[in-house]
Amino acid sequence: MALLVEMGWGGLVQYPDTITWTDISQYVSTARGINISRGAADELSETQPGTATLSLDNQDGRFTPGNSASPYYPFVRRNAPIRIAVAHIPTRSGAAPYPLAQLGDDFDDGRVDQALWPNSYGGVVEQGGVVRIPVSTAADAGLQSVRQWTLKGSRLTAKLVTVPKAGGSSNAAASMWVNSTTAGTRIGWRYDALTGVLAAMNQTAYFDGTPTSFTYSPIDHAWLRVRESAGTVYWETSADGFGWTVRRTLAAPAWVGSQTHAVEFPATRTGGTSDFIEWDLVGAIIKPRFWGMVNEFPIEWEGLSSRVTVTCTDLFKRLNRLPVLRSMAAEEVLASGPTAFYPLTEPSDSTSAGDLSGIGAGSLTIQQAGTGGTLAMAAAPGPPASEDQVPLFTPSSATAGKWLQADMGDSVKQWLTTGRPVFECWFQTTTGGRAIMGLASPDLQYVHVLSLSGGGQLQIEWTTTGETLSITPIPFTPGLADGNWHHVVFGQYSNFLFLDGALAMTGVPVTYGSDQRTLHIGGYRGTRLWSGSIAYVALYGVTQAAEARLAGHYKAGATGYAGESAAARIQRLARYAGVDSVTIIGDTFDPIASQAPGGTQVVARMREVESTESAKLYAERDYYGLAFQSRDLRYNPDPQSEVFTVTYADLEPGTSISDDDQKMVNSLQASRPGGATQRVTAPSSVAAFGLYEPQPLDILKTNDNSVLDAAYWVVSRYANPEPELREVAIEAYTMPNYLDILDADISSYFTVYGLPSQAPAPSMRVTVEGYTETIRERSHVIQFHTSASFKDSVWVLGDPVYSRLDSTTRLAY
Incomplete structure (x- = not known):
């Protein structure tokens, strides 16, 4: 066995494919060892951020932050990427060849x-x-x-x-x-x-x-x-x-x-x-053990010797320090890489509105045409699922009132000229014949205006010569001045227009513009002033047709993607956090309710999905990515799926069997957003042990029956927990199946055979919930945190083992 510890000096964990790794294994103290923690303590607990601790020889100062003599200068700094693996070196056995x-x-x-x-x-x-x-x-x-x-x-x-x-x-x-x-x-x-x-x-x-x-x-x-x-x-x-x-x-x-x-x-x-x-x-056969980032490089001395003992955390460190999410309607736009993005969700005392794209577009300021009219920020409810407050435009007439205007700057102009502009926005009104938004070059040679006709039909007004604007009506879009929120995407790359998530017109006969940097919202140049609300205005400079993907943003504001599968939701939330790699494991994922409003962090939202599904969410140990396991991954564990087996005689000291009420649940109240509050009990357990009812279960199901199923699943598993092995410690390095043991991860199974005669059974199959491990020279001790696999046995019609409902199994959820 060899340690393989590598640092990604100068790299960023969120861009794993760009990291060049440097092997620092020779500086790692194998006497002190590497300590790694991963997963959860038990099946009822959330998985925790993975951590690793290791000690580095710093005699030449190479791990001293700010040391210009270090071969790694100036990249010895907090949040440096690190990955740790075991390299198993094979040996010859048998006879040649x-x-x-x-x-x-x-x-x-x-x-x-x-x-x-x-x-x-x-x-x-x-x-x-x-x-x-x-x-x-x-x-x-x-x-x-x-x-x-x-x-x-x-x-x-x-x-x-x-x-x-x-x-x-x-x-x-x-x-x-x-x-x-x-x-x-x-x-x-x-x-x-x-x-x-x-x-x-x-x-x-x-x-x-x-x-x-x-x-x-x-x-x-x-x-x-x-x-x-x-x-x-x-x-x-x-x-x-x-x-x-x-x-x-x-x-x-x-x-x-x-x-x-x-x-x-x-x-x-x-x-x-x-x-x-x-x-x-x-x-070498490589077995990854940890992937994350170094929290800091603290220097310590023992006499004249210098060491740096670093503690590292997996990608949940970065996820946990991300700011709270905005509404899904806003996050979908941000995740799509806009050139300029004005959500228009500023507070009521704001006199301008800013760009959130990061490109640096200038802010929108309130403009006055004629006299009278108002523009009140945060005065109207936004699209149905967002719960954001957005501006209310109330002009005195089509030419008297207020609108918003910005010089977005040269950078945005270059993006929109190199690509081809795509408009996206939400609008709401009861008044036709008004302009939603306009984009123009400073000399007005190139102009594109998105507006409604007098009858409420969507239309594109445009010129590429500086002459009078041509009008291109969009067929099959009448009556949009109906007081409802509508979403539009118009792309000048493929000249497609999407309305409320559906393709409304292909090949819109409009020539694309260049050098456009002046943005008007709620009117165009002091005319056709908007009466109603506008939100989530975005511009994209694309070099390929992206309009269809952007049209999918409609569901973000309209429904918050209510009804999509939990697996799809986790992938969506990960994308908001800049994580592209999400491994979905298992097949059973229920529809999930909306999480459209903003105000919570991405990890909190992911945990809501995890809890709703009785699933497992954790960071990968070999890459910058997440894994999301469905509950059915654990159903009816098959002996063929065991990662390894071990005998009691090969375990480290301290193995014990627990039989307590730590996990007992015999009554549970459960509810969902906008649904019924329901309660499930196990009367025989209540009669025998008294009432064990944890905090109510508030989950994101889409119907009451699913809530009831989820509550029954918990009570049926924990109304009367049987004795179980919760900790199994193995000196893995000395075992002939060492590599198999290293393959064990969250939700893996293994069986402990040859238990003492005083045990409830001669063998016990357990499920891995997490582990701590210590890797030293010629030693690799892994302490597995385990649960009893039989809790996940589900009913199967006609099966000789799994057809005895409430005896050996329970109804699958």
């Missing part, structure tokens, strides 16, 4: 292992926890094994740490090969330092006429692998050694299945300046 998957070396002992690499040449050395191969003008060099390996049904893996530079050479290359018995016939990877190209090759006579080649990326191609399976050879790359991308496949050459192979990492250079290539962790 060995499968290539048993070739493993972490290069950590400072000397080339002559038993593994007896044929190395050209000055290969181990230093700093890697193997360094000269790419020299003096002589070729290479790390080379004895011929005792086979690729068939196996694999060769290595981490590519440092690539050579061109250095003025006419030829400079380094490779990773599986060699046949014929010179020049080989399979592997080749890096060309002159072109920066990485090639997946199947060479014969040192030549491959059709390699798969691509520009090398230190992020995406940090790991290389060649493997054979069922007659096919795969060339694969990985950013972390855990998740792999296939780059090339080929029917395995005959020699792959008939010969014994040697492995070689050669390097060569002709002319120029000598340097080196570095490899690490040959054959």
Whole structure:
């Protein structure tokens, strides 16, 4: 086992695909160990932010913030990305020839292992926890094994740490090969330092006429692998050694299945300046344990020695410090990347309205035409589901009153000119013949106005010559001056117009404008002044048709996406938080009620969904992403789905069985927004133990029956909890199924066999709710927080085990 601790110096956790990782494993104190906590204490508790604590050797000051002499300066700072993994190094077993998957070396002992690499040449050395191969003008060099390996049904893996530079050479290359018995016939990877190209090759006579080649990326191609399976050879790359991308496949050459192979990492250079290539962790199997950010780098001293003990938190740290969300109507716009966005939700004493896009558009200010009329901020209710207050325009006439105007600035003009403008807004009125919004160039050559005709029909007024505005009516949109809120998206890229989420017209005959930076809202140049309300005005500069996606914002303001599945809701909320990766696990997700109003943080809203679904939400441990598990993932645990098994004799001290009332619930009151308040009880449990009723369950179901189902599910599981194992501690490193144990995560199953005779049963199957682990040199202790798997047994008609309702099972929810 080797530790793999990497820092993403200068990277941002919210942009994981742009992080270049630096291995700092050699500075981690394995004596003090790494402590990691993940998940929940039990199945009734929320999963907590994952944490990791580790101690770093800071003798040379490399982990001192602000130290300009640090090789990581100036990026030793709070919130630096970190990831932690265990690298399992395989060992040989049995007799030669060995499968290539048993070739493993972490290069950590400072000397080339002559038993593994007896044929190395050209000055290969181990230093700093890697193997360094000269790419020299003096002589070729290479790390080379004895011929005792086979690729068939196996694999060769290595981490590519440092690539050579061109250095003025006419030829400079380094490779990773599986060699046949014929010179020049080989399979592997080749890096060309002159072109920066990485090639997946199947060479014969040192030549491959059709390699798969691509520009090398230190992020995406940090790991290389060649493997054979069922007659096919795969060339694969990985950013972390855990998740792999296939780059090339080929029917395995005959020699792959008939010969014994040697492995070689050669390097060569002709002319120029000598340097080196570095490899690490040959054959390693990577098991991620933590992905997050460092909270701080506190320096401490022990005599003259300096250490930095850092505490790290997973992505929930960032999510928990995000500001409260606005209404869904506003968040949908923000998540779509507007060029300018004026929600118009300022308080009543405001005299202007601002842009929230982040591009820097100028603010809207109140303009006066003629005399009289009012424009009152926060004076009218916004779109139905939003609960926002928005402006009320009350002109004295079409030409006397107030409207809003902004010079949005040069940056916005450039965005809208490079792309093509898309208008989006909500409007409400009972008066036709008025202008909703207008966009114009300063010289008025390019003008586009969105307005209503006298009969309340939507229309586009426009010019690209500075002449009188042409009017393009939008068919099938009459009667919009009906006092109801309406949503419109008009895009000048594809000339589509959407009304209330539906396509109203394709190919609107309007020519797009450029150099437009002046925005009018509630009228245009002091005429056709709006009577009613306008909200959530957004402009986009798009280079591809995006109008259909924007049209989906209608549901945000109209219904708050009430009725969408809980899985879709979690993905939507994650998008508001800037998290693109959400792994949905399981199949049972109920429709969920609206969460349209603003005022709460994104994590709080996610937890509402989690509670409503009896689901599990947590951060991934191998990537910047979330996982959301449905409750059905745990239904009727199948022995085949067990991650591992363990005997009581192999457990660490402290294992005990609990039988208390900590989890007991025999009465529960439940309700939903706008629905009935209902109560479920278990009379026999109440009679035997007294009343155990927790806080009422207030969940986001869309009908009363679903609320009742949710309440019954809780009471049926916890009316009379049976004895259970809640803590299981394992020294995993010494176990033959070590890698299987490392695969266990939240909601995994395993069984403990051979319990003492005093136990309620000789074996108990448990579900993982979370764990704490301590990783040291040749030690990896994992304390699993567990619950009894039988609680999740659900009724199945005719099944010999699961058909006894209220005996071994309960109705599925």
